[in-house]
Amino acid sequence: MRVTIVGAGIAGLSTAWSLSKQGHDITLIEQGSIPNPLAASGDRHRMIRRAYGAADGYARTIAEAFDSWDLLWNDLGVSHYENCGVLGISQFAGDGAEQFRAGLDRMKFEYEKLEPLDAAARYPFLDPTTFRYAYFDRDGGALFSERIARDMKAWLKMRGADIRMHTKVQAVDPHSASVRLGDDTIVSADKLVVAAGAWTLQLFPALAENLMTYRNTVAYLEPPADLEDAWSTAPAIVDIGSKSDGYVLPPIDGVGLKFGAGVNKTIEPDPDANRNAAPGEGDRLRRLFSPPLSRIDEYTVSEVKTFAYTFTADKRFFSTRIGNTLVVSACSGHGYKFGAAVGRRIAESLETGDDALLARWLKAQTH
Structure with a gap:
């Protein structure tokens, strides 16, 4: 399967990582550098913790997040996590x-x-x-986000992914899973994932009622x-x-x-x-x-x-399917800690077509 991913924050990178491991053909498009210092996934370190207040669903999911990071460290050959408590x-x-x-x-x-x-x-x-x-x-501590992005980019390149940095997507045709770039080049695929963070609404303004x-x-x-x-x-x-x-x-x-x-x-x-x-x-x-x-x-x-x-209004993660395109926003200020798990779940959804399961997981719903 050919998959284009728009956005190389932690959700986009992890989706590319998960799909590449399954043998899919990946094109990853990022408007800035990887890591992009202006994006939500930028900066040097991020917190991961079990404490989640009233959001018990995310507290239950944190074990899967830690397990997914461990799988990534195994692939990268290095851990970018410090368990400082x-x-x-x-x-x-x-x-x-x-x-x-x-x-x-x-x-x-x-x-x-x-x-x-x-x-x-x-x-x-x-x-x-x-x-x-x-x-x-x-249990908990710091994830070194810049180091994670750099090493994931290198890993994806070694696996043959087509990584296009400093490349702005101007428009999306969600039904044909194609994007138009700034030079009017069209990139087409079987499936399209848009994980563009704060720039999602530039491509899908109708989602302003959700994001x-x-x-x-x-x-x-x-x-x-x-x-x-x-x-x-x-x-x-x-x-x-x-x-x-x-x-x-x-x-x-x-x-x-x-x-x-x-x-x-x-x-x-x-x-x-x-x-x-x-x-x-x-x-x-x-x-x-x-x-x-x-x-x-x-x-x-x-x-x-x-x-x-x-x-989102409820501070939970969001996804929606439009044609052959999956739009995902796994942020609401607390998304990074789940980044590796988010990518694995998105990849699973693309392979199975079970959008409902992905949406429930992203919202940390048990039923």
Whole structure:
């Protein structure tokens, strides 16, 4: 089967990987480089964790995600995952961190609960006077997304995939599974997969009733010198327990300390617009982390990066079949951790034609 895939984020790359393993003829088209620093799958590292709050379906699926990553590491010959563990910090009753902990309890996942003074003794960057408790889950950590994309690209090339970077798709004929490129070249296949992330609506504007495009930022920070060692052995932080939905990825293996917050996302219909960080944007993000972090004014912003994401109203993944084309948006701000599993499921759907099963899995529905 000849399959064209539009978009080489983690969903597109993983779909190409899975289909190539089954012997299919793959053409992968990406408008930028691989990895594309402007896409949702860009950046240096991403969190993977078992804590999922009220979304028990995704919490159940996380085992499949870990298994799928292991299959990818086996093919690549190297693991791009650091199991540094995941920390939650609760400041108020019912905050995001507590909801994540309740999800761990429902799933019967084990974790270690820490009183504030014990947590601050272990993690000296915390201010123990500002939070109720913390908890540590040993399973989870960081996926090195840029390294994953580079190695998957190399693996696909060795398998004979036709990879076209810096190639913009101008239009799609979903019924004939063909695309028109910027130079008016037509690329045809038996099946077409569109995993174009925030650029999906440029090709399928009618899906605006299902997908919304957002802009978000993350900041890389340099901590005070006397806290560098503490951060170098720190876990990821899934939630700091404030209304910001703040999270942290620690500095690991040459990749810096990264801060992000869900409250930062803003609607931006054009994913190519407003991509330069505004003056002070990194400092505003930094200040969201006090409390529970102490001495936040002593941290220095070294870099601010912007990203474009697609979200659904229910923050679940989305797929739809149009003719011989499968359109997939596995994002809503939490898609990367499932990336390898998403690709395997898309490939299975293309081979079996069972769109309903794929849709249920993407939405983490059990029935």
